[in-house]
Amino acid sequence: MSTTNTDETDEERPETDDDELIAEHEKQLNDLLAEVEGPDAPEAESTLPSLGLDMSRRGLMKAGAAAGAIGTLAGCSGIGSSGAATDENSGSNDVPEHTVAPGEHDTYYGFWSGGHSGEIRVMGMPSMRELTRIPVFNPEPAKGYGFSNDTSGMLEEAGDYTWGDSHHPSLSETGGKYDGEYIFVNDKANGRVARVNLNYFETDAILDIPNVQSVHGCCIQSPDTNYVFANSEFRTPLPNDGSDINNPDEYVSLFSAIDPETMDVRWQVEVDGNLDIVDSDKDGRWVLASAYNDEEGVEIEEMTKNDRDFVKAFDVPAIQELVDAGDYREKVNGIPIVDGTKASSHNSGDSPVVRYIPTPKSPHCVEVTPDGNYGIVAGKLSPTVSIIDIDKLDTASDPVDTIVGQPKLGLGPLHTTYDGRGHGYTSLFIDSQVVKWDIEAAVNAEKGSEEPILGKIDVHYNPGHIQAVQAMSSEPTGDWLVVLNKLSKDRFLPVGPIYPDNDQLVYIGNDKDDDSGGMELVSDHPVYPEPHDAIFAHKDKLDPARIWDQADYEGEKEYIGEGDSGVERLDDSTVDVKAYVKRSEFGLRDFTVKEGDEVRLTATNIEGSQDIVHGFAIPEYDVHLALAPKDTREATFTAEKPGVYWIYCTYFCSALHLEMRSRMIVEPRE
Numbered sequence: 295m296s297t298t299n300t301d302e303t304d305e306e307r308p309e310t311d312d313d314e315l316i317a318e319h320e321k322q323l324n325d326l327l328a329e330v331e332g333p334d335a336p337e338a339e340s341t342l343p344s345l346g347l348d349m350s351r352r353g354l355m356k357a358g359a360a361a362g363a364i365g366t367l368a369g370c371s372g373i374g375s376s377g378a379a380t381d382e383n384s385g386s387n388d389v390p391e392h393t394v395a396p397g398e399h400d401t402y403y404g405f406w407s408g409g410h411s412g413e414i415r416v417m418g419m420p421s422m423r424e425l426t427r428i429p430v431f432n433p434e435p436a437k438g439y440g441f442s443n444d445t446s447g448m449l450e451e452a453g454d455y456t457w458g459d460s461h462h463p464s465l466s467e468t469g470g471k472y473d474g475e476y477i478f479v480n481d482k483a484n485g486r487v488a489r490v491n492l493n494y495f496e497t498d499a500i501l502d503i504p505n506v507q508s509v510h511g512c513c514i515q516s517p518d519t520n521y522v523f524a525n526s527e528f529r530t531p532l533p534n535d536g537s538d539i540n541n542p543d544e545y546v547s548l549f550s551a552i553d554p555e556t557m558d559v560r561w562q563v564e565v566d567g568n569l570d571i572v573d574s575d576k577d578g579r580w581v582l583a584s585a586y587n588d589e590e591g592v593e594i595e596e597m598t599k600n601d602r603d604f605v606k607a608f609d610v611p612a613i614q615e616l617v618d619a620g621d622y623r624e625k626v627n628g629i630p631i632v633d634g635t636k637a638s639s640h641n642s643g644d645s646p647v648v649r650y651i652p653t654p655k656s657p658h659c660v661e662v663t664p665d666g667n668y669g670i671v672a673g674k675l676s677p678t679v680s681i682i683d684i685d686k687l688d689t690a691s692d693p694v695d696t697i698v699g700q701p702k703l704g705l706g707p708l709h710t711t712y713d714g715r716g717h718g719y720t721s722l723f724i725d726s727q728v729v730k731w732d733i734e735a736a737v738n739a740e741k742g743s744e745e746p747i748l749g750k751i752d753v754h755y756n757p758g759h760i761q762a763v764q765a766m767s768s769e770p771t772g773d774w775l776v777v778l779n780k781l782s783k784d785r786f787l788p789v790g791p792i793y794p795d796n797d798q799l800v801y802i803g804n805d806k807d808d809d810s811g812g813m814e815l816v817s818d819h820p821v822y823p824e825p826h827d828a829i830f831a832h833k834d835k836l837d838p839a840r841i842w843d844q845a846d847y848e849g850e851k852e853y854i855g856e857g858d859s860g861v862e863r864l865d866d867s868t869v870d871v872k873a874y875v876k877r878s879e880f881g882l883r884d885f886t887v888k889e890g891d892e893v894r895l896t897a898t899n900i901e902g903s904q905d906i907v908h909g910f911a912i913p914e915y916d917v918h919l920a921l922a923p924k925d926t927r928e929a930t931f932t933a934e935k936p937g938v939y940w941i942y943c944t945y946f947c948s949a950l951h952l953e954m955r956s957r958m959i960v961e962p963r964e
């Protein structure tokens with residue numbers, strides 16, 4: 295199977311007229327790289343491969359040589375073992391079948407953040423078929439989300455925004471393993487974190503985090519989800535109430551610890567610089583946050599000035615102790631703010647609660663290895679990644695000594711993932727490649743060495759996140775990996791000027807001594823803009839409900855059984871309407887209200903069969919409930935417009951689906 299099939303397409307690609315822009319961009323990158331590396335820095339190549347660059351030559355020969363050179367290291371880190379290939383899949387040519395036959399199921403659930411679509415998308419792996427979408431920050435009619443009182447009320451209380459920007463889905467864990475209960479995900483746009491219930495695949499809580507504007511990094515605490523952590527990326531005045539607006543030095547970034555049960559913020563830590571991506575160690579102690587603007591600049595030139603930015607490592611139990619003892623600076627909007635700045639007294643002694651570890655240069659992320667030994671920070675504007683030894687966070691007197699390796703991997707390293715066999719896979723945004731490397735070899739090698747590289751493949755184009763199956767838990771399975779490419783360029787039929795992204799599936803179950811290190815690119819998948827990250831769990835980790843359990847909403851909503859339909863006038867301007875629904879009828883054939891009435895509608899789907907969903911749609915009133923079996927939803931609205939309104943079912947539920955109707959009659963008021 296070919297993994298470097300770009301030569302042909304490169305030739306066919308037309309020149310674009312944005313050469314000037316690209317040249318400018320390249321110049322900026324080269325300037326930045328020159329600053330980091332000195333005058334011998336390699337020329338940065340375009341982030342835009344459509345220029346017709348010969349992509350196949352990039353770094354491959356070098357990488358191949360390196361892989362050969364350290365072939366002897368293979369034995370010491372488990373390279374060459376067959377790994378944990380899926381048992382269900384068997385194929386020829388030592389890459390298992392990635393398509394799934396009709397009627398068969400995938401091996402893994404994949405949860406993709408939807409980016410500025412605000413949702414989570416659920417795909418089967420390895421087929422990459424979309425199984426469903428879970429609306430989170432976005433009203434979405436197909437699931438009635440944002441249309442029933444409970445869901446619209448939740449969105450309203452969480453700021454009443456109509457969109458969000460979901461980036462980092464994080465699966466809840468028990469004992470370091472995915473427990474299939476929840477996904478937590480951030481909203482970069484509005485500083486929120488949401489919780490999705492994986493029994494019903496439905497968002498059940500959204501927290502609008504006080505004192506912060508944007509939340510970029512988001513992760514659960516391993517191994518037991520005692521907290522959810524959220525990093526505010528944009529520095530803002532605290533509180534952002536009109537004070538200090540012209541005083542960027544006074545702006546702050548906050549690290550927030552959220553209670554996953556109550557979805558409240560327990561405490562926040564103020565730091566110097568900013569905060570970006572976050573990941574937890576595997577022991578419930580250290581949480582590592584990357585940062586890219588320790589210059590505390592407000593302009594891009596200021597933000598990229600320094601050669602180093604500081605990873606912040608938070609000692610969570612120590613911070614919790616300070617909070618419990620009341621040893622925090624102040625409360626803002628009811629939240630204890632712990633001083634975690636460099637000058638803080640909590641950071642001056644032998645056991646600082648926040649350690650500041652300098653890494654090059656405007657790094658993009660940090661991801662902890664599945665064994666919990668290392669946090670790996672990708673350099674972005676530096677061609678290196680920095681390996682932080684998590685045990686040393688407690689013992690090293692100089693934070694620089696926690697960095698135990700710094701291999702040079704390629705241009706624009708952004709994210710790293712793991713196969714559980716001692717390898718890192720890092721996305722190279724500028725090179726448009728994935729590089730596979732040996733983690734222990736990188737710890738043993740000189741800083742800046744390319745020797746730990748085991749192979750590279752071209753991807754299409756400009757990868758951001760990269761995730762291997764179960765790599766964020768302590769039990770990665772090491773067979774499949776997805777590269778989330780930001781650009782698709784020439785990979786799909788053109789669909790107008792806003793292109794799909796390209797998620798590429800790579801098989802990583804073979805550790806071969808070749809140019810690619812055994813990585814095999816197996817498929818391309820166009821995706822609607824714009825996923826950032828994904829997380830995968832084996833199908834056995836989840837056990838979703840097939841139908842609703844009434845007990846889960848008892849006391850909050852009334853179950854409307856077969857004999858309970860009816861209209862009850864509460865006062866001159868308020869009417870209760872209750873109706874069951876089933877194939878192919880609404881419990882009320884019609885109902886009458888008066889112009890100006892507040893209508894409080896409650897509807898229950900009394901079906902007991904799985905997959906028989908009914909819709910409750912009232913045209914021109916913007917009412918739409920999606921009712922899964924045994925589910926009850928409510929909608930409250932004002933009947934402002936006299937007339938006849940045909941209520942209909944929106945899910946094709948039976949042969950008499952079109953006839954499944956009712957009427958709302960709104961009588962004019964005198």
Ligand code: K7E
Nearest residue numbers: 461708758759826827
């Ligand atoms: Cu790299 Cu928001 Cu995780 Cu996008 S972030 S790529």
Ligand code: CUA
Nearest residue numbers: 943945947951
């Ligand atoms: Cu019920 Cu269609």
